Amino acid sequence: MSKSEVITKKKKKLSGADIAFYTFNTIFMAVFVIVTLYPVLNTLAISFNDGLDALRGGIYLIPRKFSIKSYVTVLKKDDLLVGAYISVARTIVGTLLSLVTCAILAFIVSRKNFLFARHLSLFWVITMYVNGGMIPIFLLYKGLHLTNTFWVYVIPGMVSAFNMLVIRTYMNGIPDSFEESAQLDGAGYTTIFLKIISPLCKPVYATIALFVAVYQWNSWFDVMLYNRMSNKLTTLQYELMKLLASVTSQSTSAQSMKNSTSSITPVSMRAAATIVTMLPIVCIYPFLQQYFVSGLTLGGVKE
Structure with missing residues (x-):
């Protein structure tokens, strides 16, 4: 029996309960990924947005007015x-x-x-x-x-x-x-x-x-x-x-905000600083993730 025939046979054996479970599991994991990633992507969008424009709110996943001044200010600290x-x-x-x-x-x-x-x-x-x-x-x-x-x-x-x-x-x-x-x-x-x-x-x-x-x-x-x-x-x-x-x-300080003419605001600086400090760990994690699966000793010794 070929590999394709085995896969087809397994698919035919799926019951209604199995299909419902796989569907629910897929939807749940998709929602979980969205809920997990949204705060990070939202912070990233705000960090690349103009500071004064970010005060208006309404920024979700894409910057409304692109700017890197917040990163320049943070990195010059x-x-x-x-x-x-x-x-x-x-x-x-x-x-x-x-x-x-x-x-x-x-x-x-x-x-x-x-x-x-x-x-x-x-x-x-x-x-x-x-x-x-x-x-x-x-x-x-x-x-x-x-x-x-x-x-x-x-x-x-x-x-x-x-x-x-x-x-x-x-x-x-x-x-x-x-x-x-x-x-x-x-x-x-x-x-x-x-x-x-x-x-x-x-x-x-x-x-x-x-x-x-x-x-x-x-x-x-x-x-x-x-x-x-x-x-x-x-x-x-x-x-x-x-x-x-x-x-x-x-x-x-309301007075300082009224007199502020800079495009750098607390909201944009806070978002940029968060991304800067979070980025190294995010880059390192994929290289270590492959080792999170245990069981390397399975089959190494047969008692």
Whole structure:
């Protein structure tokens, strides 16, 4: 039987309930995509629209009066390049260090002959729900000389209990035959981790890396707490926050709006700044999406 005949036979077997389900599922997913994409496309249209014209409203998916002045104003903002450099640096360094430490800890805890696996897992779970509070944490970082340094962005987030447990759970699903075969060939734990386990954990590594990267890229509160007095350690998101605060205060001033003759308004600047800070993550996500499908070990070992 040819492939086309098999497909035709399967189509004929579809019942009315199946057709209704597929139709409903298609409509639901289409509506979901529209609802998800519309705010982004609307913000993009406003960012490329003339600021004064945007105040009239009524802009949906296409700019009414095309203009790039909002982007020019945002990109010329003081400390924006420094903030972009620090944001990229903390995202790359923080993601790599966090992924390495969590992967190593997860590998250790996932070993069945590790005596303290249960106790350490319980300890890490407790830290997910209980912390010392903002002031004790600030005093701790200050005592460790982390404040007013770049490493306050990286070191506190190197170990995440949630990320470690996710990786450990994935490693527990890898058949023991992989490790046993490597041990029979004389491989040690370092070799097993680097050449056997890690290649099979690419999907969960990519997922955790994306989680950490998005967190690092979007963080601004830690900048305000620990490094706001240092312009050399500012981040892109913190500069965006200050920009949004300034344009919001301007928009609440009726007198300033009456006297404004510029085509740059808070609405257009806010939209342009949002697109600028969101664009890197949107560009990176498609390259990591392919690893989100698990099950690479299926068929690797037949028991």
